[in-house]
Amino acid sequence: MKLSNWFARDGVERPLLWPCVTLALLFGLNLVVNPNFLALRMLDGHLFGAPIDILNRAAPLVLVAIGMTLVIATRGIDISVGAVVAIAGGAAATILATQAVPSGALIVQALVAALIVGVLSGMWNGLLVAFVGMQPIIATLILMVAGRGIAQLLTAGQIIPIGAPGYLFVGGGYWLGVPCSVWIATVAVLATAALVEGTALGLFIRAIGVNPVATRLVGLRSKAIVFAVYSFSGLTAALAGILISSNVRSADGNNAGLLLELDAILAVTLGGTSLLGGRFSFAGTVLGALIIQTLTYTTYSIGVPPEATLVVKAAVVLAVSVIQSPAAHALAMSFGASLVKSRGVAR
Incomplete structure (x- = not known):
């Protein structure tokens, strides 16, 4: 393959190239x-x-990010997922706190309740976006603000400790030597990918992202699909809320899931999913989540002050995003073409 073609096509035929390179560089830095x-x-x-x-700490981010991936693929955005994480954790902790020694049935009830409130939250967003016609960022901003208040009401503004062993096993236990949270995130990603990519649903989601008006004109039930996508985002956020509250053994309506929506959006975009809709990659999203978590680990391991961690993270994300941008691809293509042309002249 000509050098110019390599530069021109690396972002099209190899969309996971730069996320893989970034992750490899971070691993290399840690090895040094x-x-x-x-x-x-x-x-x-x-x-x-x-x-x-x-992997363990990236699991909740992966869960939130796969829901965010489908939302963004439909030209939407969901900035309420952090609040939904807090609501789900608060709902589970509130139920578990009704018994000094929670029974197995109560633990199941707490898990189901957390998932239900997550789905209901997503359905609320989907209703506002798909059927009321509100802009996604405004619709989800409403729940982002109100949801944090709901979480604080559930926990009475306090940190509720969780001591139920069965519940703690979900986010803090191990199975076959690997953290349960990693297994849960893996199963969720594979099941979602199988459902979306193995059926026509993936094609429908891409079509809505490319041209939502045309999909309605051809008879596709785009509103129902958008509604389902936001509901799924609420479900994955609730599952992440269960993992987080289980791992830290408490529910904190004030801080649980704080800024998680931003990390999820970064993970999705780092993985190559277009914010303009119509193109998404679950593998890229997982890589993006691993990049963010590895970057966090790296900044702490090399002694970067905690207050500067966000600045370093923003700088790396900016660099990777610029490299993946169409302008960078066009510049690389132009450079490759001029390089090949200069070689031809030299001969």
């Missing part, structure tokens, strides 16, 4: 700082090590 970065050890039947820690 800590040669044992990739080392794993088994303790009490559980795997421990930096890669496991990154």
